[in-house]
Amino acid sequence: MQAPMSYPAHLRTILALGLPLIGGHLAQFAIGLTDTVMLGWYGVAELAAQTLAGSYYFVQFMLGAGFALAVMPLVAANAAAGDEIGLRRATRMGLWLSLGFALVAMPAMWWSEPILRALGQSPQVAADAATYLRIAGWGLIPALLVMVLKSYLAALERTQVVLWITLLAALSNGVANYALIFGHWGAPELGLRGAAIASVASQTVALVAVVLYAARALPEHALFRRLWRADAEMLVRVFRLGLPIGLTMLSEVSLFTASAFMMGWLGTVPLAAHGIVITVASGTFMVHLGLSNVATIRAGGAYGRGAPQELARGARAVIALSLAFAIVTIATFVIFPAPILSLFLAESDPARPEIIATGIALLAIAALFQLVDGAQVIALGLLRGVQDTAVPMMVAIVAYWAVGIPASYTLGFVFDLGGPGIWLGLVFGLACAGVFLMLRFWRGGLRRVALAT
Incomplete structure (x- = not known):
């Protein structure tokens, strides 16, 4: 029987796993801060619209993120038990549910203007926010899929990769924002729409990076092989864990x-x-x-x-x-x-x-x-x-x-x-x-x- 870990050993393990995850969360926080600062430089009306749209988007994202976070304990438990099939099933069905949620949420993004006006927002701010959301809403698909794969990697204690992928997303978001909001480096000056395009672009970059890493670094899991095959039992399990x-x-x-x-x-x-x-x-x-x-x-x-x-x-x-x-x-x-x-x-x-x-x-x-x-x-x-x-x-x-x-x-x-x-x-x-x-x-x-x- 293996002796239990000492408290110093636990602390070392927690810090080794936690510091990259903390850095990743801070990098994600920096993405939102960059959007706020750059649109604040561009114009008050654009900043107000993005602030409202960002809150609206965040509500949808938080609800959908439950399925991604449900993947983390399931993968960790299956990895500890040596069940590679179980962790693959959980991750795949997390991807299914996250994609399904994003598609279901898209009408609320596309027709957000009447919803925001019904919530008491001014017609102009609601219209501007809807302009942003009709573009940025598509980013919900890669954003939630990235979160599932980050949960999968973090549960396998590959937290440094999670940090690097988030930093890549933050960097690409800052560069795209600077180019598309203000029209630098030959790009068109798109203002609020440019910020929305930059958001989708950075999330897509993160998705490509995390998929390539998962496929090449963990080929034994065959995560994307026959991804279209349904798994009703695990789908229900991830749903029941993730919705709450x-x-x-x-x-x-x-x-x-x-x-x-x-x-x-x-x-x-x-x-x-x-x-x-x-x-x-x-x-x-x-x-x-x-x-x-x-x-x-x-x-x-x-x-x-x-x-x-x-x-x-x-x-x-x-x-x-x-x-x-x-x-x-x-x-x-x-x-x-x-x-x-x-x-x-x-x-x-x-x-x-x-x-x-x-x-x-x-x-x-x-x-x-x-x-x-x-x-x-x-x-x-x-x-x-x-x-x-x-x-x-x-x-x-x-x-x-x-x-x-x-x-x-x-x-x-x-x-x-x-x-x-x-x-x-x-x-x-x-x-x-x-x-x-x-x-x-x-x-x-x-x-x-x-x-x-």
Whole structure:
């Protein structure tokens, strides 16, 4: 019988897998940041339209991404059990479901203008956003397929490749944006449409790269041979595991989307401060998200081997790393709020002092939810690893929709706390999710692995 790994060994393994995944998430974050910056240089109207369109696209992507994320624990468990056929089946059906979802979502992209107008957006912004989405929507197909193959590679602990492919996508997106938005290097000046074309092009480049790598580096898996053959049993299994993951992510996204709408009711300055602080907090969240992916991979391997003690040790190690990073982040947010906020504002901006004053209060509350936001995403990663997604979905829906959104509204408007009240509601929702998801894992996750032996 093999001796269990020590905690230092777990930490080394987690960092070896996690650092490339964290880098990949930060590179993905940089893609969105590049779009925002370049369209901001081009024009305010184009930036507003892309911001609205990007939020609309992101909702569709998050829901469809559940099938890709379901592939990760299934491949990890099958790889640990030495079942190459099982991991191939799971990946293929993940590709099928992701492609199917993207095609089903396309009408919502094509006819987005009336939907956005029905949601209260101005006719011009809705029309411009629809112009972007009719092009960028096609990128949902390669984007979701890339995510499936990244999950497959990450589950096989080939995380450095995931990083390099994401960096390639970020580089191609930046170059294409610069050429097509502004008309540089002989390209036509297409503005908003150029940004949409650049988005599809970068996602296509990433898909070609990841397919070539998977086919050449892992020929024994024969991943793309007879890809058209249906596998009803595995299709249902990936669907049942992936749909709750997609709905869980959608519920969290809706919490932050609702907070943005509420901040908008308070005026331009609170909304601007909210946008800056959310951007900063999203950047730090990428670290916890990368560790959550590692938690899924390691938990999936323990599940496949039927090793509850290994699962418990690995879980404590990844939680400790997330906690340590959260403490560093909290200290940074509390000690250096003004310098952080100043990075996003021009010296000549007349609203700068007011935005910084508002942002300092929000950044202090963002420091509060570093702990709970990290806890909930790590717990979700561990639970996905042991293929427990249905109950966590219900926990997330209750925490975000029944606790977080009502708390934000009540504190922000009923108790008249304004922006800080809205953000305290976010803390309550995330804390509720973090506590109950952690309890779910420690009470039920280990039992699932023990029963799998």
